Amino acid sequence: MKKSLHTPEGVRDTYGKECIAKQVVLNTLKDTFSSFGYEEIETPGFEFYDVYENTGTNPGKELYRFFDREGNTLALRPDFTPSVMRCAASHFSDESEPVRLTYSGKAYLNVSSLTGKLHELNETGCELIGDDSAYADAEIIHLCVSNLKACGLEEFQISIGNIGFFKGMCEKAGLNEETELALRDFISGKNHFGAEGLLKESNVEEAFTRDFLRVTDLFGNEDVLDESLSLAENEKSRKAILRLKEVYEILKTYGDDKYISFDMGLLSRYNYYTGIIFKAYTYGVGDCVATGGRYDNLLSSFGFDKPSIGFVIFADELMNALSLKGKLPVKEADTVFLLYDENAADKAIRYANELRSLKNKCMLILKEDHKDKDHYIAYARKKNALELSYMTEKERNVLYRK
Known part of the structure; x- marks a missing residue:
């Protein structure tokens, strides 16, 4: 029976120039995180199911779940943050100073195929643990800006909100958890009519309803913060806005203010966020290329x-953005292609070994009789070779050089 050549829904092959470009992008991100002092970490591709079940991450129906031989329920990683928090609780609990960690790998979401979204995601990101200051918030946002710029993006916006503003309003209005979660979806989706219907159905006072509906329109430049402050009639909401103002002043010092906007309706499907929350958008790409925020209670779950x-930066979305703008990186030619006749194999192998011992890259190609030199020159050009040499029993000639 002939095996299928197709991949399952939601996953895809990456090869050729795209694969090379992705590795360049991931290496650029890795170098940027390293330049800020973030230490690399690797966590398993799957964990015990309860790592994700009780931490406010993706709904259970979106997880790939399975059982091991002992009957334990396991899940493929849908989100790096709970895994990294578990690891930090296990291995970094005795650290007296803030811990800076960076990661890169695959995440898996069992979403409906009708969404057109990938089920296997390439993600890279970081965590700053043990620092609750506004300077930590600003560092993380600046690091996000720095990563996007390092990869070649020039036109993008970091939209920032604070979940504390919305939660404070919910507490003031006396909303129960179920209504709050439903309202969160409507407001984050800018669904004015859906939010209004829910609030009326829940018998929320008219004054509170008006305030909630105004939240959907509270987005733009720093003036939004002053307007939001007028709605902050409780301590939690007021602190949330003042924190945003403080962070924005620090971001000005970093020189990032031109990339920053504010959105008081920016909320997340992840329930573990407690403060600052942000998303990075760029033109031509529907979904955000990065998202993050503060989750001060998540570690206590462990x-x-x-x-x-x-x-986290969604590498697939970042690649789409760079491709649309014609900014996909091209790997510099760095490999010598060494074509050789079979009777010159010993000489070719020794020469290739010598090049590699000097930290040069060399690929050996045994010449086939029915293929002429022009065929191999075309192949070297196609593969972006640094040089194509031809080794015979008598000599080595350079046929092509970049």
Whole structure:
């Protein structure tokens, strides 16, 4: 029976120039995180199901679940943050100073195929653990800006909100958890009519309803913060806005203010966020290329009570953005192609070994009789070779050089 050549829904092959470009982008991100002092970490591709079940991450129906031989329920990683928090609680609990960690790998979401979204995602990001200051918030946002710029993006916006503003309003209005979660979806989707219908159905006072509906329109430049402050009639909401103002002043020092906008209706499907929340958008790409925020209570789920903030870059979306703008990186030619006759194999192997011992890249190609030199020159050009040499029993000639 002939095996299928197709991949399952939601996954895809990456090869050739695209694969090379992706590796360049991921290496650029890795170098940028490293330049800020973030230490690399690797967590398993699957965990016990409860790592994700009780931490406010993706709904259970979106997880790939399975059982091991002992009957334990396991899940493929849908989101790096709970895995990294578990690891930090296990291995970094004795650190006296803030911990900076960076990661890169695959995440898996069992979403409907009708969404057209990938089920296997390439993600890279970071976590800053043990620092609850506005400077930590600003560092994380600046690091996100720095990463996008390092990869070649020039036109993008970081939209920032604070979940504390919305939660404070919900507390003031006396909303129960079910209504709050439903309202969160309507407001984050800018669904004015849906939010209004829910609030009326829940018998929320008219004054509170008006305030909630205004939230959907509270987005733009820093003037939005002053307008939001007028709605902050409780301590939690007021603190949330003042924190945004403080962070924005620090971002000005970093020189990032031109990339920053504010959105008080920016909320997340992840329930673990407690403060600052942000998303990065660029023109031509519908979904955000990065998202992050503060989750000061998440570590306590693993018995380690420390504040945390971080973000993730969706490498697939970033690649789409760079491709649309004609900014996909091209790997510099760095490999010598060494074509050789079979009777010159010993000489070719020794020469290739010598090049590699000097940290040069060399690929050996055994010449086939029915293929002429022009065929191999065309192949070297196609593969972006640095040089194509031809080794015979008598000599080595350069046929092509970049």
